[in-house]
Amino acid sequence: MHQSGEKHTSGEAVYVDDVRVADCLHLAFVLSTKASAKILSVDTSEALKIDGVECYIDHRDVPGKPLIGQNDTPVFAIEQVTFYGQPIGAVIAKDAETARRAANKVKVTYEDLKPLVTIEQAFEAKSFHKFSPLNIHSSLLDSDTVPVVDWSKFDHVVSGSVKIGGQEHFYLETSGCLVIPGEVNDVEVISSTQSVNDVQGEVSSSLGIPRHKVFVRVKRIGGGFGGKESTAGIMACPTAIAAMKLRRPVRCILERFDDMVMTGTRHAFRVDYKVGLDKEGKLLNFDAQLFNNCGHTLDQSKGVMGRAATHIDSVYKWTNADFIGHLCKTNLQSATAYRGFGAPQAMYATETIMTHIAEATGLDINELREKNLYSEGDRTPFGMTLTECNIRRCWTECKELSKYDKRKIAVDEYNSKHKYKKRGIVLTPTKYGISFSINQLNQAGALVHIYLDGSVLLNHGGMEMGQGLHTKMLQIAARCLEIPIEMVNLHETATDKVPNASPTAASVGSDLNGLAVQDACNKLMARLAPFKKANPTGKWLDWVTKAYVERISLSATGFGIIHSDPVDYVTGKGAELYSYCVYGVACSEVEIDCMTGDHRLLRTDIVMDVGDSLNPALDIGQIEGAFVQGYGMFTMEELKVAPNGFWITRGPGNYKIPSADDAPREFHVKLLKGSSNKKAIFSSRAVGEPPLFLGASAAFAIREAVKAYRMQHGLNGYFRFDSPATPERIRMACVDQFTDKIPELPNDNSFTPWTVQL
């Protein structure tokens, strides 16, 4: 059971806004209503008149460095705004409602500049971020030159383009923090963050005080998904500035309405591809240009593109591959980390390519896949050798578990008998590489104390966002110390317990922190060993007591690292980038209503390789949850932005995430048996991100259903199907006499569209 399971159901689990602090003030932001503009004036007079308002702060109140992030994110806008929703200033008042009412009364005047919103606009304006473009050339693994490709020598050449929309994290607990000033310039920050270390760094920098005076802690957050990995400073720095200025605790809890516009989403992507293969269906050459819509600052965008470019091969072996990734800089909230980190977007393109190849050549898509799946010892285009590669086993077992062959026949029969409802069924594979791609992040620490009564306090650098990390760490500690799990407690994640901790991200929380916890516990066991030996029939408390009396330290730090070799994205030469991979396959069946574009996910079967699981219940929960989040990404969640950069989707009213009755009624998840993993703790494998892409199986099943409808109307041949497969997209792809009645939009500037595809 999740360590906090009962506290969740009783409502007694404490999140940052539940922490009760006397004399606390509240902060509300004044946000830009322009995507790109010069700030001409800010009039706070009306706001400051409101009873209960303490003050207004802006860039002039920042005592330290004005930029956070990758040294490019203003704490408060200075002279100009670069995205709709950018913080210009903040009002601090006695309660949240008063602060927001006052913030709404602050009047800002602007001089409009032309915003760049889409990938295409950024590309045309040559607006790219630092480090762009990123390159991968598989030929550089064995030689020094990248050969020019002769496309005429391939039996089949297929080319096309596909776009994948971004996604809002929608962690149910919005971003926020509570800052309590200490003596003089000591400050305490309770932050809803995946990285207490980064918050410490950014608060330290913007306040102009050293890190050892900044104490950041978090007990749990109500969901992160990558959206709180590097963005918590956006709230924490202004709040800390306010708290230190007013010498009172200040709380900032974002309204959903603001969180959805300020803190960054998943990167929208575009992939232009050209592939060559032989007539038997062997994949030969893969050329791809990838584009991500990064928003106004760099943040995680380089890493996201790197991961996209190192996952677009997915589970398929190519003879030669050349990938170029462009980091498009636009006037939008800075796109950031999100579970999958570029890989789901890239693999949607990969499966699109496989589908395109099958439909263009007439080859059977599953035979095409089976022919080209990676085998043990194969090398990826970016230079990783695949060991303990279980993709074929996952594929075979999923086909069996789902009874795919039988059900495909049933689906085809259903389609022949139903005119306006169609079904589709597909198998979708995935692989996911595990390590932080920035090598210095592949480290973790722990601190374990044994108290005089024998009870143990565990601290480690990872934090809890619902994935059950603490539960797994308590299990590891109990196992290493050979004591019941009830004797081990874990309080919170804090910068004064483990310094310089990497964010809890990249699915490596258990891998990394597990090693550190194990290390600390092993040290303690080594110290207790002589006492155990001298008193073999004694109990834990006896040995602990004796050790204390003999003045042996009952506290130990632990440390762990995992390996990663960086790819050279400048030249394109690869390396053993990831420590190991996680494999999985999903089979999904959907039914669509061709008249309305609505769909229903009927059944999903997943076989996932998580090695020797540390906690099967938690892992299955992660697989189910990641799948549903991917399902939402690829079929219902659509970010809507106006052509001028005005952000439309700001709440659950117009942004649709999966709800309780969207889950497939039949949902089977099976962990691959007999798998191990030499590279991680107790032979387990990471599980947070790898299953998310499998949600795309629903989107591709929808496309199969659409295809059936199109074929019924005599439309054969490949059709482009971007993500997400919303009702609008489904309905319009179901081309028939009704869609034919809708006139084409003019191809000029005579109208302003409601939204643009990013």
Added chain:
Amino acid sequence: MAADTNTSTTRLTFFVNGKKHEVDHVDPRTTLASYLRNQMHLTGTKIGCNEGGCGACTVMISDQAPESGAIQHYSVNACLMPVCSVNGKAVTTVEGIGSLVRQRLHPIQERLAKAHGSQCGFCTPGFIMAMYALLRNYPQPTEEQIDVALQGNFFLVKLLSLFTINQ
């Protein structure tokens, strides 16, 4: 402001988890969710979206049906309910049906935890109260009734073992 001795128009009286609560001069713009959390420090009820779209703020209201006068129990989004509208009604929050501090959990709370029905836990009190209100009305609900009762709860991460809980 002149003292208003006639409290019949300014005093709010309602029950929360069985206890009578009286307050004068509440800002009428205050939502029940905000009042429970900030004035009564009952922080089990969460605010996820503040627009009635996610269900994290679900609580149960008990009152008399306007025509028949019979007592009725129903779930509401506390973020949409003005606190003034619960005058004369009873509110049940997640704290009211069980707590670890009082060493007694409601079976719904116990079973959902045992069935691994939560991850980050933020949506959980909302689900618990939606289920509680459902079971209060239909002790043996059908699958369809469960679907309708939980339609408003966002299920971002996890498939709940709903049927094991119902058994």
